[in-house]
Amino acid sequence: MPLRLLPEPAVLGTLDEARAARLLEERTQHLARRRTAPDRPTVSPVLLLTVGGETFGVDLHRVAEVLPAEPPTPLPGSPPVILGLRSRAGRLHAVLDLAALLGLAPGGRDAGSGGHDVLLRPDPRSANGTRRFALRVDRALAAQAPLPLPPDRTPASPGGAVAFHAMIPAEAGAGAETVLAVLDLDRLLQGFAPAPSPPPPAPGA
DSSP, rough: OOOEEEEEHHHHHHHHHHHHHHHHHHHHHHHHHHHHHHHOOOOOOEEEEEEEEEEEEEGGEEEEEEEEOOOOOOTTTOOTTTEEEEEETTTEEEEEEEETTTOOOOSSSSSTSSSSSEOOOOTTTTTTTTTEEEEEEEEEEEOOOEEEOOGGGGGOOTTTTTTEEEOOOGGGGGOOOEEEEEEOHHHHHHGGOOOOOOOOOTTTT
């Protein structure tokens, strides 16, 4: 069997040095492109939720806690979207079915059980005042800072309880880009605002 001669050590060293120099040059160019590329603006962090097979986001600053769903205490005479009351740390939260609020079918669970409850912080600036709510969802995933959708992919008018649309790039998600609708909680909960107080009677009435 014929022997194959190996290059002299000096030749090997020359090859390695040339390869190292080429890699160093490529790395330098890559870093230069990263420094000159404009930073892509991000949206405020949101909590990712799945409801009815779709992905949504809610402002992370409005989320107090995420808990496994449990059967709430029913409220007789309440609309179906209100599943009942849930107590947490001595405070009562009205549990709302997010799928029903958005006109979607629950994905992989019954409307009254399973999934997660997302407990929201009350916002005194909103019409709901200090009322406490929890959203029943199929699943609460994780907190992310999404990117705005490019203009050519952004719906003209989100409407309803959707504030805007955003995306989670593939490198930050589970191997594929995720497009989500970020919900406007004030609009979503607008129908549950307390009725305005009647004006005081006029003097002498």
